[in-house]
Amino acid sequence: MGEVELRNVSYSFGDRVALEDVSFELDSPFFCAVMGPNGAGKSTLLKLMLGLLKPQKGMISIMGYDVPREANRVRRLIGYIPQVINIDHRIPMSIEEVVAMAALSRNLPPRIVTGEVRRRVREALELVGLDDPSAQFSELSGGQRQRVLIARALVGEPRMLLLDEPYSMLDFDMKCEIADLLYRLHRDRGIDIFLVAHELSPCIHLEPTVILLNKRVYAIGRAGEVLTLENLRRAYPGLTEIPAGFILGEDHG
Numbered sequence: 001m002g003e004v005e006l007r008n009v010s011y012s013f014g015d016r017v018a019l020e021d022v023s024f025e026l027d028s029p030f031f032c033a034v035m036g037p038n039g040a041g042k043s044t045l046l047k048l049m050l051g052l053l054k055p056q057k058g059m060i061s062i063m064g065y066d067v068p069r070e071a072n073r074v075r076r077l078i079g080y081i082p083q084v085i086n087i088d089h090r091i092p093m094s095i096e097e098v099v100a101m102a103a104l105s106r107n108l109p110p111r112i113v114t115g116e117v118r119r120r121v122r123e124a125l126e127l128v129g130l131d132d133p134s135a136q137f138s139e140l141s142g143g144q145r146q147r148v149l150i151a152r153a154l155v156g157e158p159r160m161l162l163l164d165e166p167y168s169m170l171d172f173d174m175k176c177e178i179a180d181l182l183y184r185l186h187r188d189r190g191i192d193i194f195l196v197a198h199e200l201s202p203c204i205h206l207e208p209t210v211i212l213l214n215k216r217v218y219a220i221g222r223a224g225e226v227l228t229l230e231n232l233r234r235a236y237p238g239l240t241e242i243p244a245g246f247i248l249g250e251d252h253g
């Protein structure tokens with residue numbers, strides 16, 4: 001059985017279908033990128049994998065756990081980096097505090113920053129290349145913030161990271177830096193990476209396993225095999241012509 005296995009998973013919001021009969025399997029170690037247009041069900045897929053939503057049909061298992069039934073166990077093994085996070089920028093917080101909050105939220109009260117918590121926070125910040133723990137979160141650039149959020153996910157020492165559009169809202173160089181950081185975590189620390197995005201140009205040179213998704217899985221495999229003109233036309237029905245640089249270039253609409 002694969003580290004991640006979905007079999008015939010469907011999910012709808014009322015009569016709006018988000019995912020239909022989705023099946024795939026990944027063996028660890030993996031660096032996997034799900035690509036699909038807006039509304040393809042990418043965020044819904046991540047929420048199902050985390051047990052935040054329950055599949056209406058089919059089954060999901062992660063590291064041997066049945067996700068809907070054992071969501072709490074699964075979540076301890078996964079670091080989730082949502083697309084939108086709620087950190088109130090009016091409250092001054094150092095990046096060390098942002099990451100420590102995540103570490104503490106896993107403990108029972110009273111929640112005290114012990115030497116052990118501080119050590120794990122420093123280690124997570126080092127892993128993502130942030131060397132000033134006292135830097136103010138609100139004053140960071142988008143790319144640096146994304147690093148803090150990755151550190152926040154790493155502090156629980158997860159085996160897998162799930163990332164929702166980690167490249168959006170960043171300039172192209174920054175997207176590539178984040179992609180390289182994720183790749184290093186995968187290669188050097190053995191952390192499985194599962195990210196979703198509407199375009200893969202920042203990470204395509206890292207040769208991820210690609211899943212082409214638009215409510216259902218159109219193809220899965222190596223980028224060169226999956227991202228063919230024919231597959232893209234099927235998964236992006238509005239697309240009559242593949243613009244130059246659709247995969248390797250910048251954002252599309």
Ligand code: ADP
Nearest residue numbers: 013016017018037038039040041042043044045
């Ligand atoms: P993606 O992340 O690929 O853009 P989503 O998973 O967010 O796609 O959404 C898939 C489909 O489900 C879309 O049609 C979207 O409008 C719908 N959807 C997502 N979340 C909700 C929700 N909370 N309530 C109703 N419809 C939703």
Ligand code: MG
Nearest residue numbers: 042043044083
């Ligand atoms: Mg989304």
